[in-house]
Amino acid sequence: MADDVPLDEPLDPDLAGVLRGLAADELAWRDRACGFVQAEVLPHIAGWWERAEYPAHLVPRLGALDLLRDGVDVDGCPHQSRLAAGLATAELNRGDGSVAAIAGVQGGLVLRAIALLGSPAQQEQWLGPLARGEKVGAFALTEPAHGSDSVTLEARARPVTGGGWVLDGEKKWIGNGAGGDLTVVWARVTAGEEEGRVRGFLVPQSSPGYSAEPIRGKLSLRAIHQAHVRLDGVELAADAVLPGAHAFRDAGAVLIATRLTVAWSALGQATACYETAVHYAQAREQFGRPLAATQLVQARLARMLAAITQLQTLLVQLSREADAGRLSEAAASVAKYSGTRTARAVAADARDLLGGNGILIGNRVARHFADVEALHTFEGTESVQELLIGRHITGRSAF
Numbered sequence: 263m264a265d266d267v268p269l270d271e272p273l274d275p276d277l278a279g280v281l282r283g284l285a286a287d288e289l290a291w292r293d294r295a296c297g298f299v300q301a302e303v304l305p306h307i308a309g310w311w312e313r314a315e316y317p318a319h320l321v322p323r324l325g326a327l328d329l330l331r332d333g334v335d336v337d338g339c340p341h342q343s344r345l346a347a348g349l350a351t352a353e354l355n356r357g358d359g360s361v362a363a364i365a366g367v368q369g370g371l372v373l374r375a376i377a378l379l380g381s382p383a384q385q386e387q388w389l390g391p392l393a394r395g396e397k398v399g400a401f402a403l404t405e406p407a408h409g410s411d412s413v414t415l416e417a418r419a420r421p422v423t424g425g426g427w428v429l430d431g432e433k434k435w436i437g438n439g440a441g442g443d444l445t446v447v448w449a450r451v452t453a454g455e456e457e458g459r460v461r462g463f464l465v466p467q468s469s470p471g472y473s474a475e476p477i478r479g480k481l482s483l484r485a486i487h488q489a490h491v492r493l494d495g496v497e498l499a500a501d502a503v504l505p506g507a508h509a510f511r512d513a514g515a516v517l518i519a520t521r522l523t524v525a526w527s528a529l530g531q532a533t534a535c536y537e538t539a540v541h542y543a544q545a546r547e548q549f550g551r552p553l554a555a556t557q558l559v560q561a562r563l564a565r566m567l568a569a570i571t572q573l574q575t576l577l578v579q580l581s582r583e584a585d586a587g588r589l590s591e592a593a594a595s596v597a598k599y600s601g602t603r604t605a606r607a608v609a610a611d612a613r614d615l616l617g618g619n620g621i622l623i624g625n626r627v628a629r630h631f632a633d634v635e636a637l638h639t640f641e642g643t644e645s646v647q648e649l650l651i652g653r654h655i656t657g658r659s660a661f
Contacts (some may be wrong), residue, residue, distance in 0.1 A: 267545040269538045269626055270304050272296060272356075277571045280578050284345070291342065292349035295329055299357030307358045308624045310485040314478075317361065317485060318398075318441070324365055325395020329354065332369030332523055334377045336393045345581035348526035355530030356537075359633030360485030362527055367437040368392060370520040372399030375446045378515060379462060379506030388444065388464070398442035400467075402433035402491055403513055409435075409639075410646050412448075413510045417493060419449035419461060425500030429463060429471075429493045439489030440474035442467050446504070447493065448513050462507035463498055471496040482636040514591075521594040521641045522577070522584055525601030528637055529573050531630045532605040535612035536566045538626045542616050553615070562611045569604045576600060592654035599647040602638040609634050 276282055281289070302323065310317050324330050328339060333347035347369075354362035373392050376384055391397040408415050417431025429449055439445055445465045451457055465472060474489040506512060540563060543554040553559045580597050583589045609631040613620040621628050638644060653659050 267541065269541045270300075270534075271537070271541065272300070273533075273537045273540060275533060275536055275567055275570050276574065277567060278575060280571075280574050281349070284349075284578075288343060288346040288349060291329075291346040292353050294327055295350040295353035296356075298323075298327055298329065299353055303354075303357035303361055307361070307485065307629070311358070311360065311629050312484070312623050314480070314484045316441075316476075316487045320361060321364060321368070321398055322395040324368075325393060328393070330365050330368045330395055331373060331393050332366065332520070334369060334373045334389075334393075336373070336377075336389045338390060339393055343581070344522065344584040345578065348522065348577060348581045351523055351526040352530035352533065355527040356534045357530075358485065358629065359527070359531060359637060360483045362530065363437055363483055363486045366520070366523055366527065367401060368395075368399055370523045371401035371516060372438075372444070372446055374519060375401060375462060375504065375507075375513075375516050376464070379504040379512055380464075381501070381505050383501070384464060384504070392444075397444060398438050400436050400439040400442050400445040400489070400491075401516075402436045402439060402445050402447045402465075404433060404435050406432055406434045406490070410643055412513075413460075415448060415450060415460065415510075417447065417449040418452050419463065420452045421454045421456075422497075427463065427498045427500075427502065429465065429496040429498065431493050433491040433493075434489075435477070436474070436489045436491050437486055439467075439491045440476050440487050445472070445491065447491075448507075448510075449493075456508070459508055460510040460513065462504040462513065464502050464504065465493075465496060465498065469496050469498070482632045484632075517641050518589070518591050518594045519584070521598040521647075522580060522589065524637060524640050525573075525577055525580075525597035527640075528598075528601030528605035528634070529570070529577060531634050531637065532566070532570055532573065532608040534630050535605075535609045535627050536563075536570055539563060539566065539612040539615045542619070542625075546619075559615060562615055566608045566611055569608055573601060573604045590654075592651055595642070595647040595650040595654075598641060599644060599651065602634065603644070605630075605634045606638060 333344040420428045447463045447465045471494040474491045476487040546553045
């Protein structure tokens with residue numbers, strides 16, 4: 263096989279036709295994201311990923327293409343359905359998980375939190391600049407000691423005379439948390455009428471007492487900076503608090519919506535691995551014939567395509583439910599649980615099919631194989647999703 267055989271040309275794995283029947287305006291979001299990936303991500307991503315280099319210049323570019331909103335309505339921007347947003351998300355992930363995570367944090371978490379929970383003044387100040395990529399946002403919920411049990415977070419918000427706040431604590435694994443502009447910080451109130459409640463705050467990253475350092479040594483999502491954030495007496499005015507955020511369930515409302523986004527992300531990663539496997543099998547010869555003419559290889563490709571087809575069908579339906587306002591927490595968990603498990607299996611098959619070439623960063627599969635592991639943890643681990651689904655089935659909480 264020649265070294266210059268392209269492994270990243272798009273294929274059409276829509277065997278059941280679930281995507282071909284969608285509206286033209288929804289497919290247009292997918293095609294726009296695909297064009298961006300082919301021209302501006304895939305030619306460079308292997309180097310960015312290997313060097314752990316954050317391509318910050320892509321943020322305003324994503325904003326110019328209107329690919330930073332994840333279906334959140336922003337004044338001056340056309341309406342984007344959750345289905346259209348999912349299609350775009352899958353394409354960005356088909357290119358690279360790190361680049362897609364930049365958009366996912368900005369739109370799925372930060373924009374959504376301000377749109378759902380912010381005041382009109384906060385929305386006017388932040389939604390447009392974030393959607394256009396003029397400002398970069400982060401969402402700080404996870405802590406060094408609290409990931410799956412983030413409901414027990416320890417970051418503290420102390421009310422002060424005059425209505426302001428002082429924040430102390432630490433956050434970890436915060437995408438865009440270093441070198442950005444704004445962080446949505448979740449903290450527990452330590453005094454007053456709301457003592458013990460969890461509230462959300464808009465914290466400029468330039469605030470005195472806010473410090474953040476990118477986490478080094480990652481084997482996954484290497485082209486996005488995820489930060490360890492420290493809050494040391496960060497003083498905020500009264501209007502920094504999100505008025506719609508009074509409890510952890512309000513943070514949970516944001517996460518429920520983004521679980522569907524994560525599932526679409528998994529579809530994109532799985533599609534990338536499938537495409538690479540097909541191209542490689544056609545070009546690589548072993549024992550005097552192409553791998554594609556081998557029964558075991560065809561069986562693996564069939565297994566990949568069947569899994570992708572099932573996931574496409576599920577996500578299109580659940581996105582329609584989301585657009586109708588009917589997406590339940592349990593359904594969102596089913597999407598995330600099914601999506602990342604499928605992507606893991608497809609990535610493993612593709613990696614094995616490529617043999618030794620499967621561990622080369624430039625051959626695409628290795629990046630996705632690693633990045634799917636991070637995706638599998640986003641917005642609640644597999645075990646957390648199982649417990650959320652189990653609670654829906656039985657009516658009993660096993661947390």
